[in-house]
Structure formats: structure tokens, C-alpha cells
Amino acid sequence: xxxxxxxxxxxxxxxxxxxxxxxxxxxxFDVLVTRYRGRIYxxxxxxxQNETEAWDLAQEAFxxxxxALPSFKLDAGFYTWLYRIAHNVSYDWLRKKKIQGDGExxxxxxxxxxxxxxxTAPKGDPSPDVAMRNAEVGxxxxxxxxxxxxEHRQVIVLREVEGLAYEEIAAMxxxxxxxxxxxxxxxxxxxxxxxxxxYENTL
Numbered sequence: 001x002x003x004x005x006x007x008x009x010x011x012x013x014x015x016x017x018x019x020x021x022x023x024x025x026x027x028x029f030d031v032l033v034t035r036y037r038g039r040i041y042x043x044x045x046x047x048x049q050n051e052t053e054a055w056d057l058a059q060e061a062f063x064x065x066x067x068a069l070p071s072f073k074l075d076a077g078f079y080t081w082l083y084r085i086a087h088n089v090s091y092d093w094l095r096k097k098k099i100q101g102d103g104e105x106x107x108x109x110x111x112x113x114x115x116x117x118x119x120t121a122p123k124g125d126p127s128p129d130v131a132m133r134n135a136e137v138g139x140x141x142x143x144x145x146x147x148x149x150x151e152h153r154q155v156i157v158l159r160e161v162e163g164l165a166y167e168e169i170a171a172m173x174x175x176x177x178x179x180x181x182x183x184x185x186x187x188x189x190x191x192x193x194x195x196x197x198x199y200e201n202t203l
Contacts, residue, residue: 014078022069029069033062036079039162040086046157047090049146057093061086076171083172087154094150144194152187155180 009031020028045054158169
């Protein structure tokens with residue numbers, strides 16, 4: 001019974017898993033962690049551009065979520081609620097980094113990781129030479145995204161990488177729909193300026 005129950009948890013909805021977790025079922029929370037750790041890590045990584053710190057922040061977000069779970073009223077989706085926690089954890093890290101006088105992001109952790117930019121690289125099944133160029137383009141895009149402010153970087157990642165609707169982004173940040181649209185417009189404009197040669201070569 002316990003083994004099959006643990007297996008079946010993977011098919012249980014977020015709401016039911018949250019209720020079980022609130023009742024003290026740590027296995028149910030483990031399923032939620034497994035379900036969303038990749039997306040939470042991707043969000044923290046895109047925001048802070050530091051692989052090691054991103055894993056630590058993702059872990060911290062889940063710890064905070066577990067501690068805050070008893071007060072979660074289920075008035076929003078679990079991922080939306082979890083995203084806000086991870087968002088706040090990441091912004092606290094960025095604020096501390098700025099206060100300590102290090103305003104620039106550490107590119108040392110991203111320069112060798114073409115895979116990090118692959119999510120924003122052109123889609124398809126390219127030949128090896130095209131794949132290599134796509135990896136280079138992905139690296140350029142990743143570098144350009146890193147130069148955006150955290151606010152603009154966040155909406156670009158949520159829209160272009162995670163594919164969320166404007167309304168979903170507004171609920172997650174949270175902010176107004178107009179703010180989301182404005183930030184996206186500005187972010188895309190800045191990316192086009194930085195990647196002008198890439199756009200020209202793909203026409």
C-alpha cells in the first residue's frame with residue numbers, strides 16, 4: 001500500500017498535494033518539489049545568472065514554501081504562489097549583491113553553458129553546422145538577456161521561455177497587465193538593439 005500510494009502521488013493534482021502537505025505528508029510535498037524544481041531553478045537562474053547561487057535560491061524557495069504552507073489559502077495556483085516566493089528570494093539576493101557593491105552579474109558562470117541559452121535559441125532540427133551557429137546565437141541571446149534589468153528579464157523569461165500568457169505573468173509578479181506589456185515592449189526593443197546583427201542574418 002505505501003509503495004503504490006507513493007507512486008500514485010505523481011498523478012495527484014497540485015491542490016490535493018498541497019492539502020496533503022498541509023496535513024503533514026512530506027511525500028506529497030516531495031512530489032510538488034519534483035514537479036516544479038526545474039521551472040523554479042530556471043527562473044532563479046535567468047534572474048541572477050549564477051548557476052550555483054540559483055540552485056541554492058531554488059532550494060531556499062522550497063524551504064520557505066514548506067514553512068509557509070500552513071498559511072497558504074489555496075486562493076491561487078500552487079505554482080503561482082511558489083513562483084512569488086522564489087521571485088522574492090531572488091530579488092532579496094539581487095538587492096544584497098547591489099548593496100555589497102557588486103552591481104554586475106557574473107558572466108563566468110554562463111560563458112561555457114550554451115545549454116542555458118538553448119531555451120531561447122531558434123527551434124528545429126538543424127544540421128551540425130547550423131546547430132553550432134544556433135548555439136552561438138543562443139549564447140548571444142542569453143548574454144543580451146543578462147544585460148536587462150531584473151524586472152525586464154523576468155517578463156521576457158516568463159513570456160518567451162515559459163510561454164505564459166500576459167494575464168498569468170501579471171498574476172505571478174504581481175503587477176498590472178499594462179505593466180507586463182510595457183516591460184515586454186521595452187525588453188524586446190533592448191534585445192533587438194543588442195542583437196541587431198543576429199536579426200539581420202536570420203532574415
